[in-house]
Amino acid sequence: MSVPYDHEALWLKAKLFLNKAMDDEEVRSFDERALWASLSLELLAKAALARQSPLLIAVPSEDGTNVLIALGLIAGKARFESVAAKTLYSRCEKAFKPFTKAEADKITYARNEYLHGAAAGFTEIPESGWWPRYWAQAVILVAACEREIDDLVGEVRAHIVRAHLEQNKKNVEHRTEMLLERARQRRAQFEAGSLPAKVAAEWQPGQPMTISLAHSQDETCPACGDRGTVEGDTVSDTDVQYERVGENDYDAIVTLTVDSEYFSCEHCGLALDDYQVLTEAGIADTFEVDGDSSDIEHEGEYGND
Incomplete structure (x- = not known):
């Protein structure tokens, strides 16, 4: 019997569920196929994380049982519990770019409502719009498992997945151009004095549009060319350089690399909150900001008390 945190076993189960999800509509309704697909996505997330370390999917407990099981130090009848889907997706978002937790959460929320709600x-x-968005996330986890789409669904069905991925790419392109064009139009209407009252009540040039994420920097707006702001919470890298300021005294110069998560421009009202759209609009994946000594990781010291 396979251990519950074995990434190969999790991969095979995800593959089994995807086969059910890709049955013909004459065999299964879209609702049932989407249900199987959502379950498979969660298993793919577990497989991708467990491949790096089973500890990434273990529920922490006070007695450490799950961690000990994941490390192979407890066997027998001990029960292993894995973390919730939202935690899996949060970790995947940080570890496997450009996986997007918000998109995956929507799938899980719909599944839970379908199973437990009215x-x-x-x-x-x-359905034509759901599958492209689903596969845009699933294919990232497949790559994180060091596999190909053919390995998951077979050669015969692989072209179906690629068609969905191509459609998603077009959808992202269209949505990005729509957002940029709407921002340009909004700015032009304001300058011409013809901005509709309803829009004017929601947006005026100079009105702050930032959302107060932990880090930010100025970025040229892809719509109007003026100065906008890119923001992010996740620090993906920390660079520390030391500058000598005295005989035995050094200052730490800290530079943080932050993942781009949100862009806004108060000059035209443009707001981009999707990783794929940010990339399509030409916003860099990351940006750098100055940090300080509190951003430097130090090894903990253990006392004897």
């Missing part, structure tokens, strides 16, 4: 259908998104 909703009669899996989602209000049409």
Whole structure:
């Protein structure tokens, strides 16, 4: 019997569920296929993380049982518990760019509503629009497992997945151009004095649009060319250089590399909050900001008290 945190076993189960999800509509309804697909996505996330370390999917407990099981130090009848889907997706977002937790959470939320709520259908998104968004996330986890789409769904069905991925790419391109064009139009209407009252009540040039993430820097707006702001919470790298300021005294110069998560421009009202759209609009994946000594990781010291 396979151990519950074995990434190969998790991969095989994800593959089994995806086979059910890709059955013909005559065999299974879209709601049922989407349900199997959502379960497979969670298993792919577990497999991708467990491949790096089983500790990444173990629920922490006071007695450390799960961690000890994950490390192979406890066997027998001990029960292993894995973390919730939202935790899996949060870790995948940090570890496997450009996986997006928000998109994956929508899939899990729809699944839970379908299973436990009063909703009669899996989602209000049409099937033609749902699968491209699903595969845009799933393919990242497949790559994180060091596998190919063919390994997951087989050669016969692989072209279906690639068609969905191509459609998602087009959808991202269209959505990005729509957002940029709308911002340009909004700015032009303001300058011409023809901005609709409803829009004017929601946006005026100079009105702050930032969302107060931990780090930010100025960035040229891809819509109007003026100065906008890119923000992010996740620090992906910390660089520390030491500058001598005295015989035995050094100052630490800290530079943080931050993942771009949100862009806004108060001059035209543009707001981009999706990783794929940010990239399509030409916003760099990361930006650098100055840090301080509190951003430097220090090894903990253990006392004897």
